[in-house]
Amino acid sequence: MDNYKKLEETRKSKLLVYVTSDRPNLGTQIASDILSPFTEHLDRIGDVDKISLYLYTRGGNTLAAWTLVNLIRNFCKDFEVIVPFNCHSAGTLISLGANRIIMTKQATLGPIDPSVNGPLNPSIPGTNNPNAKVPVSVEFVDAYLQMAKSELKITDQESLAKILIDLSQHIHPLTLGQVYKSKSQIQMLAEKLLKHQEISSDNKKSIVRFLCSESGSHDYTIHRKEAKNLGLEIEKPDMELYGLIKEIYDDIESELELRSPFDPNVLLGNQNQAQYQLRRAIIESAEYGTDVFLSEGSVSKQVAQQGQQQQTLIQDNRTFEGWRREDLPK
């Protein structure tokens, strides 16, 4: 927490830290269950002039991101986002709602084109898991229809109707409807969020266009220079500020084990049973300490013989999953 206080002094603001782990096999996302712990932190902070949000995430729910920005803005006049490293998708959406974005050299933003996820999505071919679904990218559906019209020059209504019917045999019509709605919603949200940055109306539209579709695939990364060239309000940290941002990141990376893939086999090792407590996301402030998203439980190993084949079975018994409060700062 010492570094948090130093950062608050440097930025003359109150600091909130929000990290969703992207540790391999332990994916965590921005979701609506953060709003309650965030409210607790903000209530302790109270109404202040400025809040800095230290944000590391690969994304998540668009409406949770939208709600979080509006919640924070209710507690401050000036809101800034500090990006130490990855701040993609819904994280980028949150950043658009800030007055400025502080980006390190290694910081990246990403496109905000949404994917639709749900039980009506197409299943992944060749998988044993019926719940494994293909996320339907809004922009990819649009690109498919654009390709038919622009590249293949298919313009007559009958042929276009056939293309749509064919598409609806692969993607459920309700999912396609959701795709259409999501596309207009994300543009509306992004434009509204950008109102706190000093950007002309035309430039706002071109930023939104770039982030929603022109940047190509969803894994495209936008570094500091490109973000600035786009017209976003970007601040480069000086060496002192960078040092603080980096120290905080290094602590979090170590705490959440971001570099080490989660593997239940490794967890068990030579034992037949092992307990686990996995830290997957954190919300922290100097005022109110730590809220952590945890998965707790145990795994046990059994070896089963099936004919000539020996198979290892790992049984998971999850005893807790959710947000839990930890220590208050002394």
Place this chain on the structure above:
Amino acid sequence: MSNSSQTGFTSISAKFDTTGLENPFYESSSKGDSLIEQMKNNILLVNEVEINVRETKKQKQEETENTVPNKV
């Protein structure tokens, strides 16, 4: 697709995760397609090269859940 009939083992200890049924508007920070989410109260078959999740009651229950909100 169930692996139960192929292996002769059933996941009798599988538990329902009723969170989604009790509150369809609740959304967890746990990412749905991650291994940690797939293995929740399930049995994993560990092969030499891959890990598959066996079908359990939990998966059947998940099929009935509402569409989750959009992700970016």
